[in-house]
Amino acid sequence: MSISRREALIGVGGAVVGGLATKFAPTSIYHSAPLNVAEYREAARRRLPKIVFDYLDGGAGDELALRRNTEIFDRIEFRPARLKDISKRDISTELFGKTQAAPIMVAPTGLNGSFWPDGDIALAKAAEEVGVPFALSTASTTSMEDVAANAGGDKWFQLYVLSRGIAESLVERALKAGYTKLILTTDVGINGMRYRDARNGFKIPLPISPGLVWDGMTHPAWSLDFVLNGMPEMGNFASADASNTEQQAVLMSRSMDATFDWAALRWLRELWPHELLVKGILRADDAVRCIDNGADAVILSNHGGRQLGDAPAPIQVLAETRARISAPILIDSGYRRGEDIVKALALGADTVLLGKAVLYGLSANGQAGATDVLKILMKEIDNTLAQIQCPNVRDLTPEYVAAVDRSLMGPQGSDSSTS
Numbered sequence: 001m002s003i004s005r006r007e008a009l010i011g012v013g014g015a016v017v018g019g020l021a022t023k024f025a026p027t028s029i030y031h032s033a034p035l036n037v038a039e040y041r042e043a044a045r046r047r048l049p050k051i052v053f054d055y056l057d058g059g060a061g062d063e064l065a066l067r068r069n070t071e072i073f074d075r076i077e078f079r080p081a082r083l084k085d086i087s088k089r090d091i092s093t094e095l096f097g098k099t100q101a102a103p104i105m106v107a108p109t110g111l112n113g114s115f116w117p118d119g120d121i122a123l124a125k126a127a128e129e130v131g132v133p134f135a136l137s138t139a140s141t142t143s144m145e146d147v148a149a150n151a152g153g154d155k156w157f158q159l160y161v162l163s164r165g166i167a168e169s170l171v172e173r174a175l176k177a178g179y180t181k182l183i184l185t186t187d188v189g190i191n192g193m194r195y196r197d198a199r200n201g202f203k204i205p206l207p208i209s210p211g212l213v214w215d216g217m218t219h220p221a222w223s224l225d226f227v228l229n230g231m232p233e234m235g236n237f238a239s240a241d242a243s244n245t246e247q248q249a250v251l252m253s254r255s256m257d258a259t260f261d262w263a264a265l266r267w268l269r270e271l272w273p274h275e276l277l278v279k280g281i282l283r284a285d286d287a288v289r290c291i292d293n294g295a296d297a298v299i300l301s302n303h304g305g306r307q308l309g310d311a312p313a314p315i316q317v318l319a320e321t322r323a324r325i326s327a328p329i330l331i332d333s334g335y336r337r338g339e340d341i342v343k344a345l346a347l348g349a350d351t352v353l354l355g356k357a358v359l360y361g362l363s364a365n366g367q368a369g370a371t372d373v374l375k376i377l378m379k380e381i382d383n384t385l386a387q388i389q390c391p392n393v394r395d396l397t398p399e400y401v402a403a404v405d406r407s408l409m410g411p412q413g414s415d416s417s418t419s
């Protein structure tokens with residue numbers, strides 16, 4: 001069932017009273033726009049109804065991984081060098097032979113249209129504006145063809161394998177539409193236990209309930225956009241042939257092909273002629289196996305803490321993975337500050353994917369907000385390079401970081417693990 005115009009209008013009835021100025025409630029009497037990702041998160045929380053914000057911000061189980069993803073950075077400190085010329089700095093990097101403006105990119109995220117109208121296009125354009133890649137999710141709310149037609153820049157496609165047949169047709173379409181890389185996501189054989197979403201009854205289309213109407217009334221700016229632009233839907237399947245019963249059934253249940261294994265990876269490798277990345281890897285031995293089975297790179301990820309409630313933070317397995325493969329390593333989950341990104345680069349990551357950070361920007365202020373988040377992070381990366389006196393992002397090494405607890409013990413303490 002989709003929401004009618006009248007029901008939605010009731011939902012925004014409070015708009016007149018509440019005013020539309022909820023986007024940027026001042027955080028200070030001096031400066032009202034968000035200055036960093038944490039402040040964008042607050043702006044997003046104010047604009048989005050709770051049911052949508054919880055979908056964006058929540059994790060699986062008791063949300064241990066969700067918390068670990070950000071807290072882990074407190075346990076890694078910098079070792080700043082001194083007396084180096086930092087007058088000229090460079091944060092650009094090269095990945096798969098292509099230069100990008102910074103070692104970051106926009107992660108694939110589903111249902112972006114529930115945060116902002118045409119959210120996928122807004123994110124793709126934001127990435128294009130700053131010169132970094134954008135990845136479109138299988139679960140996008142705009143079709144891959146429409147995103148390709150409306151946004152330039154380097155666009156990658158992320159594949160969920162609902163069935164081999166559907167995967168084959170998605171891969172063919174992505175190739176035809178000009179997507180340059182394929183990301184296979186491997187951590188959603190089945191959905192994680194997301195209790196916030198279960199409590200709120202989150203699904204697409206959003207379920208009409210007294211709770212949703214109240215949520216809409218108290219978040220009038222979002223509701224107005226929603227009324228004017230309609231209910232988001234699964235863009236890549238909106239025009240699916242109604243006579244294709246297999247596809248329809250799978251889409252209705254939104255279930256994945258849980259049989260997908262290493263042999264299936266080799267099958268996919270044959271289908272896709274450009275770079276193939278495997279996302280969701282959390283063990284160095286699996287990273288080695290991905291490369292042995294034809295992948296060009298891995299993405300260390302715990303899906304932002306949204307699948308296994310007690311997953312390790314990907315940066316915990318980064319150094320070991322770097323020691324075992326020479327292929328590019330991308331990483332995500334928990335990156336909210338330039339300093340977090342520089343820590344991962346120092347430990348051997350090539351590029352950091354940003355999920356929630358850019359979604360906070362998108363939710364607060366559309367394309368402009370997403371662009372601003374990317375620019376803030378680029379500025380923070382540059383500032384961090386100056387602070388630790390490593391003027392070129394490509395020169396970062398593990399020498400620039402250390403585990404916090406070891407340094408507390410002095411020179412002997414740092415060797416204590418061998419005693």
Ligand SMILES: Cc1cc2nc3c(=O)[nH]c(=O)nc-3n(C[C@H](O)[C@H](O)[C@H](O)COP(=O)(O)O)c2cc1C
Nearest residue numbers: 056107108109110137185303304332333334355356
């Ligand atoms: C709202 C939301 C939707 C997501 N949808 C997808 C998806 O469709 N496909 C996918 O591979 N990953 C998806 N992810 C995971 C992201 O690609 C990425 O791994 C994660 O967001 C990184 O963690 P971070 O949010 O802390 O940056 C989603 C994440 C969020 C927050």
